[in-house]
Amino acid sequence: MPENQSNRSLFWAGVRATLPLMTSVAPFGMLVGASGLTAGIPAGVIMAMSPVVFAGSSQLLALQLIASGSPALVLLLTTLVVNLRHVLYGISLAPHIRSLGRGWQWLLAYFMTDEVFAVSISRYNQDEAVAQPNLHWFYLGSGLTLWSGWQASTAIGLLLGSQIPASWGLDFAIALTFIALVVPALADQAAVLAALVGGSLAVLLSRLPYNLGLVTAALGGILAGMAVDLGWLSRNRAVKQGEEENIR
Amino acid sequence: MNEASLFLVVIGMGVITYGLRAGSLQLGERLPHWPWLNSFLRFVPVAVLSAIVAEVTLLANNTIDLSPVTNHRLVAAVLAILVAWRTRHVLLTIVVGMIAFWILQGISF
Numbered sequence: 001m002p003e004n005q006s007n008r009s010l011f012w013a014g015v016r017a018t019l020p021l022m023t024s025v026a027p028f029g030m031l032v033g034a035s036g037l038t039a040g041i042p043a044g045v046i047m048a049m050s051p052v053v054f055a056g057s058s059q060l061l062a063l064q065l066i067a068s069g070s071p072a073l074v075l076l077l078t079t080l081v082v083n084l085r086h087v088l089y090g091i092s093l094a095p096h097i098r099s100l101g102r103g104w105q106w107l108l109a110y111f112m113t114d115e116v117f118a119v120s121i122s123r124y125n126q127d128e129a130v131a132q133p134n135l136h137w138f139y140l141g142s143g144l145t146l147w148s149g150w151q152a153s154t155a156i157g158l159l160l161g162s163q164i165p166a167s168w169g170l171d172f173a174i175a176l177t178f179i180a181l182v183v184p185a186l187a188d189q190a191a192v193l194a195a196l197v198g199g200s201l202a203v204l205l206s207r208l209p210y211n212l213g214l215v216t217a218a219l220g221g222i223l224a225g226m227a228v229d230l231g232w233l234s235r236n237r238a239v240k241q242g243e244e245e246n247i248r
Numbered sequence: 249m250n251e252a253s254l255f256l257v258v259i260g261m262g263v264i265t266y267g268l269r270a271g272s273l274q275l276g277e278r279l280p281h282w283p284w285l286n287s288f289l290r291f292v293p294v295a296v297l298s299a300i301v302a303e304v305t306l307l308a309n310n311t312i313d314l315s316p317v318t319n320h321r322l323v324a325a326v327l328a329i330l331v332a333w334r335t336r337h338v339l340l341t342i343v344v345g346m347i348a349f350w351i352l353q354g355i356s357f
Contacts, residue, residue, distance in 0.1 A: 191291065
């Protein structure tokens with residue numbers, strides 16, 4: 001990889017890395033637009049969510065809650081819990097954008113979604129050895145691409161409305177994107193365990209109120225990965241083996 | 249809620265979401281370089297995204313469905329995982345998964 005690529009080439013690399021994700025972001029955005037309309041929510045409110053909130057899964061959840069007549073406090077609390085994972089993303093990204101000015105940091109914060117985070121953090125980690133100082137242009141290219149696609153697809157969903165049948169399974173498309181992003185990251189036992197524990201707990205804890213099950217499951221998966229990564233388990237095993245040998 | 253209060257709720261949701269995003273970037277700058285913290289952060293994307301995948305794939309109408317006969321999402325997801333594992337190709341993974349899902353849905357009609 002050539003060192004010190006230009007801002008422009010990094011920006012376009014970010015665009016190119018994110019475009020394939022449109023195949024699933026677009027149906028998901030259409031689903032958000034269409035589902036709100038079917039539930040009788042004003043089109044202006046549905047459309048405003050996409051630029052103001054810019055977080056797909058919490059938008060879909062909020063529209064379901066509005067449709068079922070939930071009070072404002074429940075909506076805001078759900079948004080807080082469902083989007084708590086962004087704190088983990090922010091903490092992970094922070095060391096990479098430490099040297100940027102406040103303006104850049106505030107701009108990049110706005111584009112911090114699952115997809116942009118996953119695409120950008122793998123690029124940051126990959127290029128760490130080369131010390132590429134302008135990788136935030138890659139992030140910006142990825143963020144703007146996802147943002148444009150999200151706004152456009154929500155609008156299309158509003159236009160098509162109830163013409164989109166549920167059997168298309170548009171919400172499944174986002175799961176496929178996450179599979180495409182996660183599987184290449186399963187490089188060692190620790191990562192595989194984190195994925196398996198996180199996934200299993202999410203299913204087992206899905207009955208917890210306000211989507212707390214998702215956050216708890218994620219923490220469980222992270223702890224499982226850490227246990228292997230930091231040798232919490234293998235150190236114990238080594239100690240036990242040592243003890244057994246001493247006994248002999 | 250009327251339309252005006254819905255707009256206020258949307259603005260509230262936006263403030264909360266942006267607050268989490270911008271706040272954590274500022275917080276992250278002040279965090280020390282502890283090995284356990286680095287390890288914690290390494291597993292964040294894998295654990296969070298796997299949890300969402302499992303929820304969307306294995307829970308149909310809030311009940312756990314592990315049967316490959318009735319749960320078309322499960323079969324399509326396993327196929328997508330295989331494609332992602334062998335090719336590491338994002339677009340191919342999504343397309344194969346979605347087409348498999350549609351075919352299975354079509355067969356069961």
